[in-house]
Amino acid sequence: MSEPLLVVDVQPGFINEFTHHIPQRIARAIARSHYTPLLFTRFINSENGPYSRFLDWDGCNHEPDTNIVPELETFAEEDLIFSKSGLCGLPDSLADYLSKQDIKRIFIVGIDTDMCVLKIAMDLFDISVEPIILTDCCASTAGLQAHLAGLAVLSRNIGAMRLREAGVSDGWLAAPVETAK
Template sequence: MSGKRAALIVIDMQNGFINDRSRHVIPRVVDLVEQWEATGKPVVFTRYYNYPGSPFERLIHWTRMQHSPETEIVPELSRHAARAHVLDKPTYSYFTNEGADLTAREGWTDLVFCGVATESCVLKSAVDAFERDLTPWVVTDASASHGGPAAHEAGILVARRFVGSGQLIEADAIGEIFGFW
């Protein structure tokens, strides 16, 4: 992909979002991060923080993800996060001011999203990339929902309609798409 500058964006792989319905994605994300790191391309981890009085608390009555250990990156990915840029966010999307500035500064044209949760933070980040005239990619087999398979599939359905079915890929296709591994 000549002229394309890609980054892997690992969304909210935090202890508080991992449960019996999302745990299966950890090894797949670890494999993807390790393969991506081997190319020398950039990796960014996002870390969601809820706060008292947030819209999540006021409107959804959801008070989790305010403190450690819930907010910490899962142990299987912590050494990778220590070598990467970690973006803290109080919103669904990667595109906080910091995320938007980082993407512009680095000149990234393609953002490859994986992580938790497909139907919220992964989806919102991909749609926001699309609306910023960037090329989003959603790695479907390296994304999951703590809400379970139905929530994951709902996120895939909406992503297909919002950013295009060609932007939903499996991890094994990344090498061919980007010309590595």
């Protein structure tokens, strides 16, 4: 039986030294488990929005930073990409889709564990859709400590039994160190 997978904000604007491994891990997880449907969220930092006004951060406000990363774009169908701004969590259009499809459980992967992944998982929980976080397919742009903090909060709020591994980490908890070729 296939299960839905939600890929949260895996876009070029969030790829750094702490998250560079996530697109490849997600692609491997998709190939192994044949999730369906494959759903994506895309963060778009709106001009004069709270990130710009309060945090002086203007990233992810246009392409290519708002695109789905190249490693995953072949998996993304345009009508299954749900845009969101800020920490709004679960976009209304995605909540409507899940309701219409009668989805009761969804696997979640993505960036940032301590922000958007956490918020969306808790929003899903609140609408009685069981979120299952694939911990080895999530990371935070702020590093391992932020990722672990997000997992700790998720464990408390949605239950530790909902934090699982996809089995694609190759033994690395943090982002693997890239070596010069």
